[in-house]
Amino acid sequence: xKCVTCRGPAVIDIRRHNANFCAEHFLEQCRRQVAKAxxxxxxxxxxxxxxxxxxxxxxSLAVWDLLRELGYDADGLYxxxxxxxxxxxxxGYARRxxxxxxxxxxxxxxxxxxxxxxxxGSRAARRAPCSACGLTKRHLFDAAALDGGYDVLVTGHNxxxxxxxxxxxxxxxxxxxxxxxxxxxxxxxxxxxxxxPLVRLTERESAAYCIVKGIDxxxxxxxxxxxxxxLVYKAALNDIERASPGAKHAFYFGFLARxxxxxxxxxxxxxxxxxxxxxxxxxxxADTCAFCRLVEKAGGSxxxxxxxxxxxxNSQVVS
Amino acid sequence: MAxxxxxxxxxxxxxxxHGKVNVLLRNxxxxxxxxxxxxxxxxxxxxxxxRESVLVIRDGELVAGDAxxxxxxxxxxxxxxxxxxx
Numbered sequence: 569x570k571c572v573t574c575r576g577p578a579v580i581d582i583r584r585h586n587a588n589f590c591a592e593h594f595l596e597q598c599r600r601q602v603a604k605a606x607x608x609x610x611x612x613x614x615x616x617x618x619x620x621x622x623x624x625x626x627x628s629l630a631v632w633d634l635l636r637e638l639g640y641d642a643d644g645l646y647x648x649x650x651x652x653x654x655x656x657x658x659x660g661y662a663r664r665x666x667x668x669x670x671x672x673x674x675x676x677x678x679x680x681x682x683x684x685x686x687x688x689g690s691r692a693a694r695r696a697p698c699s700a701c702g703l704t705k706r707h708l709f710d711a712a713a714l715d716g717g718y719d720v721l722v723t724g725h726n727x728x729x730x731x732x733x734x735x736x737x738x739x740x741x742x743x744x745x746x747x748x749x750x751x752x753x754x755x756x757x758x759x760x761x762x763x764x765p766l767v768r769l770t771e772r773e774s775a776a777y778c779i780v781k782g783i784d785x786x787x788x789x790x791x792x793x794x795x796x797x798x799l800v801y802k803a804a805l806n807d808i809e810r811a812s813p814g815a816k817h818a819f820y821f822g823f824l825a826r827x828x829x830x831x832x833x834x835x836x837x838x839x840x841x842x843x844x845x846x847x848x849x850x851x852x853x854a855d856t857c858a859f860c861r862l863v864e865k866a867g868g869s870x871x872x873x874x875x876x877x878x879x880x881x882n883s884q885v886v887s
Numbered sequence: 888m889a890x891x892x893x894x895x896x897x898x899x900x901x902x903x904x905h906g907k908v909n910v911l912l913r914n915x916x917x918x919x920x921x922x923x924x925x926x927x928x929x930x931x932x933x934x935x936x937x938r939e940s941v942l943v944i945r946d947g948e949l950v951a952g953d954a955x956x957x958x959x960x961x962x963x964x965x966x967x968x969x970x971x972x973x
Contacts, residue, residue, distance in 0.1 A: 569951045569953045569954075579950070579951055581951065581952055588951070626969070770939070771967045771969065772941075772942060776942055779942065779965075780948075780949060789969060790969075798970050802968050803968070806940050806968070810937050
């Protein structure tokens with residue numbers, strides 16, 4: 569197997585591109601794909617203040633590193649979810665990466681700040697763990713981005729994530745979700761701008777990027793994700809991909825190019841009458857936002873401000 | 888899965904030193920032995936693993952699909968699929 573660029577020994581094959589790459593040119597390929605996504609979807613503009621949601625896993629560390637390589641000055645945000653040893657370990661990977669690269673890592677600890685964690689919150693609210701976790705993270709990411717004055721919130725969603733969500737939403741014809749499944753969500757109605765620069769890379773490629781770059785990440789799966797439908801969708805799509813390389817890319821980017829606009833109206837209607845949550849100020853269509861309801865059911869409390877400890881470059885604590 | 892490949896589970900075993908390819912699998916973490924030499928592609932096929940869902944690593948570096956794994960080598964097959972509603 570030879571590198572498509574230099575004809576040297578390849579370390580990875582990317583079948584949907586019908587190409588093999590050596591380590592050096594694979595990293596170049598990853599940077600090129602991320603730069604293309606940022607440019608194509610107008611994700612980040614020069615001078616933007618960028619916040620990356622960092623979990624300590626391969627995708628978030630890869631996107632943080634790729635942004636750094638591409639010249640973006642991005643801070644990280646880690647949320648301690650209180651999922652036992654898994655959370656303790658994942659936080660260690662995020663902190664180590666920030667320290668090694670002299671980057672700023674903001675931290676929010678769910679239990680310290682809001683008095684609950686994902687296991688207790690999901691049980692109390694009778695939500696699936698991944699649902700409680702997703703709701704919590706979205707709220708805290710949005711709040712930290714807005715409170716910190718960031719222009720863009722970056723997440724590590726990759727092509728497999730987006731294709732799996734699209735697969736699930738299509739399977740159940742959740743048209744209101746289809747209308748807002750985009751690689752960029754503009755800032756509006758109290759939400760920060762959110763972007764997904766890894767949409768042109770698969771999970772295999774973001775993991776390979778970390779291995780080639782020597783980025784240590786948490787390999788173990790979240791113990792609460794077992795049985796999650798997204799894993800089933802991803803496996804199904806990878807079976808299709810094996811038989812038809814490029815299928816995931818065609819599915820997702822074909823949707824963006826030819827179908828997503830058709831569902832925009834329904835997504836807009838689904839937003840309904842957004843107003844500020846009387847408890848926390850976050851946008852909601854309900855009397856009280858879903859996050860505040862979760863906190864209440866979990867027996868937690870809403871801090872009057874988000875406690876944020878700043879990383880190496882700024883080591884004070886803001887509360 | 889591993890039984891068909893004439894392998895046996897070696898929980899907590901160290902590197903193999905008696906003529907087989909030692910394979911570390913994750914989630915859950917376990918080790919198996921496979922008769923070598925064998926190419927990476929054939930190893931994955933033998934273990935019924937989808938190449939889209941894993942990477943093969945040797946001494947911290949990626950191993951290409953057409954590489955041949957010799958007896959006594961140790962490799963890791965690392966899953967790359969992570970879940971949860973993100």
